[in-house]
Amino acid sequence: MSALLSIKDLKVHFDLGGGGPLDKLFDPNSVKRVVKAVDGVSLDIEERETLGLVGESGCGKSTLGRAILRLTEPTDGHVFYRDRDIAELSQRQLREQRRHLQIIFQDPYASLNPRMTIGQIVGEPLETFRLARGREAEQRVQELLETVGLSKRFIKRYPHEFSGGQRQRIGIARALAVDPDFIVADEPISALDVSIQAQIMNLLEKLRREKNLTYLFISHDLRAIRHVSDRVAVMYLGKLVELADAKTIYNEPLMPYTKALISAVPVPDPQVEAGRQRIMLEGDVPSPINPPAGCRFHTRCPYAIDACKEVVPQLVEIKPRHFAACIRISPAQPHIEDVAPGAAPGLEQSVHSVD
């Protein structure tokens, strides 16, 4: 397999102001406040895979998804798609490329124009990219609706006439209209009922097989992520902390945050739940405004040592195709439980990159 999309050291920082001469006039202690929503993420998304991106609210997962498509402008870094750097394209070139890169949004109520009919919504991309017009366009829209499991009778109806699950199908049809290679699915099932979630997950999977699609599937729902993904990337406060295939990350997580995250997921089986030992994390996710130095997880990590406060851990291949960012583990000592107290076998790989 080869990478369809290659993300290199991508950064999205939001400047909240502060720290300027005028600010200092009113408050001598004023400092510049920056939200580092995505802070140096490198990641390859392979052709025809579903890469799951998981993390808690505020970790930057949606911003990363948007930055890849330049719906949010990256501050720094590169996104290579078929050897072209999307981050460097002019607006005009970018519009052309967007044909290949599409997005499905979380909120099916807010992402469809209430004044357009379903036919117009799904047909608009065809017009924009001059792919079809007139009868041909209409026929294409009908096909698209059927592909996503909606009746073509709906073509003249408006979004408010549909339920959440149906609207999500409309959003999917719109994304498919331009025959993309790659789709960012940003929390596509979070707003839906349980019985509808399964329908949408199955639909996305069917479309991927039929149309050779590649997905970045963003979700906070670890059960859904585990089900749909080939590989899973875990994000915490703007950084990737672990990356491996879905089964491995679920069965043998290495990074302490991933371990806690997975142990927190309720399992729909009373017997399993009764015998379960959870890793309870103390406190909340720190604010992404001026986040903790060193490993960003050190404030909540049960295994943190002093070095964790200073050294930024790099994503290291601990086992074959299994990457984790933690200075307390290394390829020789992958399991943190077995590492001697206070030891940091992974320190060397990370020490050169103190930031």
Added chain:
Amino acid sequence: MADGNLLEVKNLRTYFDTDDGVVKAVDGISFELKRGQTLGIVGESGSGKSVTNLSIIRLIPDPPGKIVSGEVVFNGNDLLLVSNEAIRKIRGRKIAMIFQDPMTSLNPFMKISKQLMEMTQLHLGHTKAQARAHAIRMLETVGIPDAQTRADSYPHEFSGGMRQRVMIAMALSCEPELLIADEPTTALDVTIQAQILELIKKLKRETGTSVILITHDLGVVAGMTDHVIVMYAGKIFEQAPTGELFARPGNPYTKGLLRSVPDPTAEQGKLYQIPGLPPDVARLGPGCPFAPRCDRVEEICKREFPPFVQLNADHYSLCHFAREVYSESGGTPA
């Protein structure tokens, strides 16, 4: 009233008058809750699970809503018959609630301490000093660090998880006999959800409070409850002890729901899906409301409303074929 029951709901019907006609949000449901136990109510949006609980404490907006019939017997008194004055004394004192969104349930203009103090000053007749001491003790109990200082913060200065802790502190400050938690962790991240659920469990152990937990998450139900009620279109479709319901579901809807949740421990593959959409409760036909989506539907299901079949001591299912479904799940109908 049966021994050991704190709450008995009998044949409760709550209807809403809308432009589309009468919506039978809750339509003839009955259940009971034993002292010290946790009851889970599961259902999709529009199934009537929240309306059920708002009916128990008489917080249904009238109009358009109306409790048309039924009894809500709490500690031997029918709450639907007592005066408005009396129900106000019960709310917050004997029956407390926590809701999904802690931000909209807290007053943004009032300090946390003041909001907590109001509760015990009103219900327990605390003096200001007593109430403040109690408020801080409660904040400590629910794990707010540095409670003494944080008590004088405003709600917006707290994170979502911390706000939900404050809500729990407030709900439990008068030591209620019943805590109704309506999707208490739905708005929270999974690591925070784990903290809050653990907290509810711990407080329940220590105080013996009974709990009604409303949720759409079958995983939460599995870990937290003794009994489960599954609701669909305003009806109870199945009720059983938690272990029994998960191991031997006796209703096609429950079975479908259980199968459509991805199991992280199993291999990937096509996920079971319940086809179609939840029904419009304003336009229900004479038959089973689940019939259009059911994978074992037969003629009778479209024509006749299904019976509520007793499958076992505490196990009931609303289905024409409840016994067959139960047997297929490995159960032996009594």
